[in-house]
Amino acid sequence: MKHGRWRFLLGALVPALVLHVVFVLSPYAQAFWLSLTDWTGVAGEAQFVGADNYVRLGGDSLFLDAVRNNALLLIVVPLVTIAIGLFLASMLRTSSPRLGQGYRIVYFFPQLLSLVVIAVLWGFVYNPNTGLLNSGLRAIGLGGLAHSWLAEPAFALIAVMAVLVWSSVGFYVVLFSAAIEGIPRELFEAALLDGAGKWATFFRVTLPLVRESVQVAFVYLGIAALDAFAVVQVMTVGPGGPDGATEVIGLSLYRTAFTYGKFGYASAMGVALFFATLTLAVLALRSGRKERLELA
């Protein structure tokens, strides 16, 4: 029995561990080392340059644009998504079950689509001449509001934000309304009897009781906002344009590594992104709770 136990454990753990070490752990470890070199991809020709790459990042205006844009995404996308999600979820609570079910089915669907599909779709929607948005605006007599959404620096990042919000709201509606359904009915009835209005019920009963779900939502939406690579790379002009207006860290890293071949410098960007993600996770975890929740 003892013998069989070890054989089983080895068989269960070793294959996954080998994959994990080769394809996950070793690349992560190598990235930290590479970020301190000027490596351009030729084997054995990596010169140690200390913190040079990091110093250069501080003066790289395109990278700073990317940092600014990711920061804006990080603030706007989670807040707007969670606000709309909570709003719709509490509306669903009071609607008829059949109708509510139908709405949930529709809202959730974009969550299943690849971000590439979503980006191609919205590229069409934003098309200045034939897109759904501008031709719709013209049809209802608001042609003056039509813009080249992705070509004007003032609107391009907002257009990206709108796509990210559009694609994720449904998931959080379902998540939040599951959490709201978990609240005992008596609490809402008690609030009602105490004369609480809709807003008071929301802020005093619903919100405190779904706080955990909201925190999880912040973490996952934050991580998605620090990425945003697929939508930007597929949908925006350049990509990352116009003039850096939609540049994100992931796109800078991808271009620096796989277009320009500056692998050391790109790794420094990766390390910067890692610390941003880590800070976000630590802040969210410190503000509360076990992280055994879920996904996105």
Next chain:
Amino acid sequence: MTLLQTRPSVDAPAPVVIKRTNPLPGLAMFCWAVVTALPLLWAVISSFKTDDEILNSPWSLPASPQWDNWARAWTAASIGRYFLNSLIVVGSALVLTMLLGSLVAYALARYEFRGNRAIYYTFVAAMFFPVFLALVPLFFVVQQLGLLGTYAGLILVYTAYAVPFTVFFLHSFFRTLPSEIAEAAFLDGCSHGAVFFRVMLPLARPGLVAVGIFNFLGLWNQYLLPLVLNPDPDRYVLAQGLAALSVSQGYRSDWSGLFAGLTIAMLPVLIAYVAFQRHIRAGMTAGAVK
């Protein structure tokens, strides 16, 4: 029931709820449904139009459905091949991920041995690292193994990056399973492997379904990894192929073909969703409620 009986003594607030004529909630929910569905429907309808109709009357219905767009996207624009590539890569990676992930989760959850916690945290920690950080070294690791641009390379990398969450999710699942059944099976002379495959794995089915759905969607929609590791256009996965197509068709102004490609990419997900929507939503939000 008690509420109804006491209602006469509580006068003011009750009627407000009974006739809730406020149209705002209904309107808000309807509006978001339109915002969600309209772009999708528009893409599907546009895939049946001629280029001329798409350019000149974006909101109209097609005069006659152009099935040819779909045929062109499937064959000439290779969407069919990309679809098959995705199926091969994601299908294999999913089977491998579920097998390896559940084995690790079970071994770590049900056996005490030195290094157990260390291994568990090695896997869990990987979930907090952005894939972008690994991207450059990963490219060279895959290249040195001679796996760049191969199905095997993508399958192994997909698996390696999907296993940590699978382990994390199933670990807590295996912990909560009762040990009596496993002990009885051991007494009956089952080996460790047999207890896992015949007894524990079937018991963990709800968890496996949830994490399986989650992994399938995550891998099916993967874009960054194939973009870097899969440069051969013949082996493009669907997301990659569609992105490439949107660039090339854009130059050729074959809008109708591109809309058809887009619709083909959405369709299987839509069909699966309509068929299993309750399972899918439950699977993807599982754990967050508990």
